[in-house]
Amino acid sequence: MALAVTSLLGSVGAARAEPSMAAVHWYGGSCFQANTSIPVGERGWNVESVLGTTDGTWINKSLTGARNAAGAGLRNIIRIDYRNYKAVPVSSAEYAGWANEFWSVANQFKNEGLATVFIVGNEPNIEGCTTASEYASAFNYLYSHAGRPAGITLLAAGPATYSPNPAGRNADGSCAWGAGNFLDWLGTMSNGLGAADGFALHTYGGSYEGCPSEPSQACSRNGWPFDAGFQSYKQQIGRITKAGLNTRPIYITEINTDVQPGQYPDPRDAYPADWINKAYQDVRNYNAANANRIKALAWFVDRVDGWDSFALRNIPAACQDMKEEFSNLANRPGTVVVSGNNAQAMAGSTSVAKFLMPGQISQLTLSMNNTGSTRWTAASLYRMGAVSGNTTTWSSFPQCGGYSNSSTDARIYVCGDVAPGGTYGFQVRARMPTTGTSAMVAGRMVQDGVAFFGDTQSRTIKLGSAFCGSACTQCILNERTDLLPFYQANGWDTSCGNRDNIVNNYCTGVDPSSCNALKAGACASFCNACRCSGGKHADGTTVDANATFCGYRVCGMDKKEYECTSAGWSAVAGLTCK
Structure with a gap:
């Protein structure tokens, strides 16, 4: 069987087009319909689970599932x-043994030509009550481990959705919950990573849970x-902001209309018509504006293996929807080339303020x-288009x-022609939100009526607050x-009402020269x-007058x-705004 699968897929690492993003967790076959115009190995994805690096039963079960999926022309992702x-060891003393075990298991799949994409653990914020920093530390060790096989794609695991943020474990082993929620966990974890090849996320929710x-x-x-609900995936992606990681591929390896068997009517009992088709359309729309970043969208689960009420083969309507998506050519990222369109974001000539005040209009x-x-x-309708993640108003x-x-339906028109090889700076007067601690400006090239293309140009702007x-003061504190x-540790009240006093003390007594440099420079x-x-x-x-x-x-x-002028508010001649 191993030889047969290898001959179907070709050698691991050989150049192939991207697969369809159609995917299932635990491929069973009855709800799969191959589109034979799609080459073998590019017809979608299957996700298998190894519930322990030393668990031979699960290793063999996953190998069998991966072989069956590969034989159907799917590519495998192995958790x-x-x-x-x-999910991972929380003690660094266990890292070395774990890494050796992990690569030993991974090599069994890789050497058979079954998989090169691996997820490190599952929902770490609840599995082992793993803190964000604990998971990042373990992942960093594994990612840079000398025993890592060549050609491996290593994905960081996202959190269990709608869950608290663990601060560690209680004496009895239960989770000690800290401040924040699963999104905070994901943001902290991703910022703690040195590198990653992508992220595996989950997103759940159906109408009978109030959605x-x-x-x-x-x-x-x-x-x-x-x-x-299902839209959680966009919020999760939005928390992965670290430079170098904020454009990495996303694999959504679990979706479903329910999150907890028995707590609500299970998918088998209350599947909304065409829900899978609508979910795929939503992700296709997201991908069109975000460089096809989402590579897989997997229903949990296909085969009957302990999650009977979630299994596609027990939900005829969902099974049919999934067949349609496996056959749908629109799910193939990167296979449609739009007349040579491409674009690269230019960091050096992009100009965006680092700090602004609420509602402030700034030219970018x-x-x-x-x-x-x-x-x-x-x-030919070439323009800069606002995309998902943009929270500024292009005024x-x-x-x-x-x-x-709207913040995600806006365009900046091009002046003149931009030849291949040329660079163009799109200027916009952008209005910041009046609430929140940060804003993001995000745009991408689009040929309207055709498609978005090329890099996404995005920048985060820190925001001050009213009152x-x-x-x-707020710029200096930023x-x-x-x-x-420092002031809190020395007994000062650091609430908003006392921050002018803190900065005045810093500027007149603690470090006047540093303060004056900021007042003459960044602020x-x-x-x-x-x-x-x-x-x-x-x-x-x-508008808070003190902050003007x-x-x-x-x-x-x-x-x-x-x-705002020395004479008060003055309308700027000829400038209207949004």
Whole structure:
């Protein structure tokens, strides 16, 4: 069998097109329909689970499942847990033995030509109550281990959704929950990684848990501060922000309309019509705006193996939907080449502020290099388009115009032609949110009526807050993140109402020279005597007069741009805003 599978797939590491993102967890075969126009090995994905690096029963079961899936023309993803219900070791003393065991198991799949993509553990925030830093430390060790086989793709495991954030384990082994939730765990974990080849995420939720029957719609329930349905995948991806990791591939290795057998009507008893098809369409839409970043979308599960009420073969309508998606050519990322269109984000010539105040309008430049073979022209509808993750409002367009319907439906028009090899800086006056601690500007090239293409150009902007000190104070605290912990440790009240006093003490007594350097440098635009009262942002939010400064521009409720001056608020001639 091993030889037969190898001959079907070719040698591991051979160049192949990307597979369809259609996928199942635990392939069983009855709900799979091959599109024979798709080559063997590119027809989709199967996910297998090894519940312990020393568990021979699970290793053999997963090898059998992987062989069957490969024989059907699917590619395999293999999840390898350290022990049953323990994602990774939390003690560094166990790392070396674990790494040797992990690679021994991985090599059994790799050497048969069955798999090169492996997930390190499962839902670590609940399996072993693994903290974000514990998981990152273990993953980093394994990723850089000398015994790692060549050609291996190693995926970091995402959290169990809708769960708390573990701070460790109690004496009885139960989880000791800390502040935050699973999204906070993911953000901290991904920031702690030195490198990763991608991420394996889970996203669940159906209408009988209080979510809309349409997976593309947001779900709010239980007062949770996060999306409680299928759309969680976008919030999870949004927490992977570390440079170098924020464009890595995403494999969604578990989806379903339920998260807990028996707690709600199980999928077998209450599957919403066409739910799988609608979920795939939502992800295809996401991929169209995000460089086909999601590589797999796997229903949990296919074969009957302990999750009978979730198994596709026991849900005829879901089984049929899954057959359709395996046969759907639209699920093949990267197989449609759009007339030579390509673009590379240019970091050096991109200009985006690092810190701004709530509602502030700032002119940004997003630079893209034409790395394709087609000329970008206005007549052919080449534009910079806002994409998922952008939280700024593209307010006005100083070059050749544009439009803004929402934070993810906006365009900046190109002026003139951009030949292959040329670079163009797209300028936009972007308005920051009036709430939150950060904003993201994110755009990607698009030929409207055809497709998005090339890199996503994205930058994170730290935001100040209303009624939390002057803009000068907040800029200095943004630059000197050590100040508030220092003053708190020395008994100071560090709440918003006392932050001007803290910065005044720092600037007049503790370190005047460092403070003056900030006031003359990074914070120069915020540190002046102007204050403007009586203003309101476009959304009706009151402008905090103490946080205003000369040059502070906002969008008023009449959709005109206003600037704070020494004489008060002044409408900027000729500038309307969104």
